[in-house]
Amino acid sequence: DVVLTQTPVSLSVTLGDQASISCRSSQSLEYSDGYTYLEWYLQKPGQSPQLLIYGVSNRFSGVPDRFIGSGSGTDFTLKISRVEPEDLGVYYCFQATHDPLTFGSGTKLEIK
């Protein structure tokens, strides 16, 4: 199975500052059609995960442009500029390139 390693495990950020989360894959996530199925989710406290980013860098409907995804191959990053109180929760990366689909272990974002 593809292992997604997220760093850091937890992150404490001042409101208005930038946060950065890394996701490294044990295999390349580029599919045979050239598309890369690497997504980012946020699970807020007591809620279901919500899709933020799909295909490495595309923001899902309604997601603010403060969320920026980047990367290729095996290395990916989610940056959150100007962190706001509603951004707290656990961030997961996810890959749908290889079977079985797998999630990263999560990064907990706390507000200082």
Next chain:
Amino acid sequence: QVQLQQSGTELVKPASSVKISCKASGYTFTSNYMHWIRQQPGNGLEWIGWIYPGNGNTKYNQKFDGKATLTADKSSSTAYMQLSSLTSEDSAVYFCARDVMGIPSHWGQGVMVTVSS
């Protein structure tokens, strides 16, 4: 808007089975895959598998083969997951999620299943 309404909390005995539901609305149920995902207490997320309600085709994570069975009822736009031979390891929150572009996009609220004697 897209809504996935899952059934309520379950408390079940070891070695028994449980069937949880996910009722879809706001889109054409038969046109999108439905994923199922597990979240054990304090742990991350595991993908269980998907079903295509249009024809009943399924795909499972090998880890859940024999544990989970996915079905769908087109007449009521409801997806189901049955979990069998339950142990304490199966205590978790189970989510259904509508597929868009090959990924879980809209998620249900989750069902907590507790296995205890």
